[in-house]
Amino acid sequence: MTDSFEQLRQINQPDVRSKIRAGSYSGHTSGLADGFLQANLVILDQSYACDFMRFCQRNPKACPLVGVTDTGSPYMHTLGTDIDIRTDVPSYYVYRRGLLDETVTDISPLWNDQMVGFALGCSFTFEHALIRAGIPVWHIDNDRTVPMFKTNIDTIEAGPFAGPMVVSMRAIPSKKLEMVFSISANFPMAHGVPIHWGDPSVIGIADLNEPDWGDPSPVGDNEIAVFWACGVTPQAAILQAKPPISITHKPGQMLITDVAEDAEVPITSPAN
Amino acid sequence: MTDSFEQLRQINQPDVRSKIRAGSYSGHTSGLADGFLQANLVILDQSYACDFMRFCQRNPKACPLVGVTDTGSPYMHTLGTDIDIRTDVPSYYVYRRGLLDETVTDISPLWNDQMVGFALGCSFTFEHALIRAGIPVWHIDNDRTVPMFKTNIDTIEAGPFAGPMVVSMRAIPSKKLEMVFSISANFPMAHGVPIHWGDPSVIGIADLNEPDWGDPSPVGDNEIAVFWACGVTPQAAILQAKPPISITHKPGQMLITDVAEDAEVPITSPAN
Numbered sequence: 001m002t003d004s005f006e007q008l009r010q011i012n013q014p015d016v017r018s019k020i021r022a023g024s025y026s027g028h029t030s031g032l033a034d035g036f037l038q039a040n041l042v043i044l045d046q047s048y049a050c051d052f053m054r055f056c057q058r059n060p061k062a063c064p065l066v067g068v069t070d071t072g073s074p075y076m077h078t079l080g081t082d083i084d085i086r087t088d089v090p091s092y093y094v095y096r097r098g099l100l101d102e103t104v105t106d107i108s109p110l111w112n113d114q115m116v117g118f119a120l121g122c123s124f125t126f127e128h129a130l131i132r133a134g135i136p137v138w139h140i141d142n143d144r145t146v147p148m149f150k151t152n153i154d155t156i157e158a159g160p161f162a163g164p165m166v167v168s169m170r171a172i173p174s175k176k177l178e179m180v181f182s183i184s185a186n187f188p189m190a191h192g193v194p195i196h197w198g199d200p201s202v203i204g205i206a207d208l209n210e211p212d213w214g215d216p217s218p219v220g221d222n223e224i225a226v227f228w229a230c231g232v233t234p235q236a237a238i239l240q241a242k243p244p245i246s247i248t249h250k251p252g253q254m255l256i257t258d259v260a261e262d263a264e265v266p267i268t269s270p271a272n
Numbered sequence: 273m274t275d276s277f278e279q280l281r282q283i284n285q286p287d288v289r290s291k292i293r294a295g296s297y298s299g300h301t302s303g304l305a306d307g308f309l310q311a312n313l314v315i316l317d318q319s320y321a322c323d324f325m326r327f328c329q330r331n332p333k334a335c336p337l338v339g340v341t342d343t344g345s346p347y348m349h350t351l352g353t354d355i356d357i358r359t360d361v362p363s364y365y366v367y368r369r370g371l372l373d374e375t376v377t378d379i380s381p382l383w384n385d386q387m388v389g390f391a392l393g394c395s396f397t398f399e400h401a402l403i404r405a406g407i408p409v410w411h412i413d414n415d416r417t418v419p420m421f422k423t424n425i426d427t428i429e430a431g432p433f434a435g436p437m438v439v440s441m442r443a444i445p446s447k448k449l450e451m452v453f454s455i456s457a458n459f460p461m462a463h464g465v466p467i468h469w470g471d472p473s474v475i476g477i478a479d480l481n482e483p484d485w486g487d488p489s490p491v492g493d494n495e496i497a498v499f500w501a502c503g504v505t506p507q508a509a510i511l512q513a514k515p516p517i518s519i520t521h522k523p524g525q526m527l528i529t530d531v532a533e534d535a536e537v538p539i540t541s542p543a544n
Contacts, residue, residue, distance in 0.1 A: 053325040060537040265332045
């Protein structure tokens, strides 16, 4: 039995995660679990872990590191009481030698005791705040995945990890631009303020109708294209680093955590 | 020839760092280099690097990671154009098997190509903002080192790193408490809002006149003791992890960076 996006919008974050774990939902998570931090996921062999954490530290707009598992543990215990990264993301991308090899909904058969999971903040976290402020978010209203693009902005390299920054795009009413900046500034764990707005060619995007990930989203009259650094950036870096195996979330289908979206730090109390 | 604290207060951050590198100043850096991020320093063998970064990620109030060197490189290139962590801190503590073994002003003879340096945000960064808001900072006015204390608050462990959170204390006029919270909330890379205020025994501090590091600082009538998570916390964790060698700044004597204290992220432009 599968659940619809609209059904999942009505339930709270542990229940959304349970539905996803049970395999009854494998769509995007934008608009779900209002009030809670969502996260990008990257899983690597421990031999890549140190360089990857350096990469995140050096590229904090794109890769705000909000959780790291112990080596071999699939439990992201600092982000919730019962988060198993093998099952709790709707769909996963499996990369082999840097190439996307398969898309699965459960990575338990692939997990091993040398793996480390990394959670990175996601812009979905602040979309609820935009909606509360009366700013429409087209891809939520239309049940689509936010469009994501590679840019001509280089990340700061760390070991084998390098490559272009990836951004997500939302069309914002021009007169609301300042409000959007001020709202997203409150979410430093979720990419903070936009890195660009207006002409996409300035950051190397040729055609807004051809996103590298996600679905195209229109930019209407009196709207402006606004670009945020995106937690899919590591997936571009994995293409360069070419680890034997790496696993990520499928872009748009995030890990939903128990951390409040406005928490000062991305840690649930260890006593929880 | 040595320089006084008052002389160094008049000059800008690269010049302060040059004086420190040249060995002509080995005092505390609180109140120096107004407007720039200051950082705690931890140097470990690369075999400890991954767990230490996990420790920082899990304890972001105490250990906001603002820079990591490449293995073997003494240059903290994301925090400034010319930062050499072997010479640019006034005084260093050298720990062997977790025990403080010596205090030196230059660690070049100890550096090796397996070492990794970590910079952690420091509360000195927001003290300038407090002063600008008319809030007196006693230890700056009196050329002392801020008092630091071990608490009964446990950090979240990562590998061999564990132990109590360390805090710094400033006496704040009671009627300014709200203002102090609101100012320090703007500095998430520098410990953010206080973790406690008022009765020190609640967080396991027996006597404010007996700090574990730094100098005692009085709490006057109409003042309240306010406690911030402190980047000396790793030094308490090193006591537990007992690495063969680790090197830190001497508490109160920080690494001065080229990153603006109000920067959204702790990265100087790679083009700089």
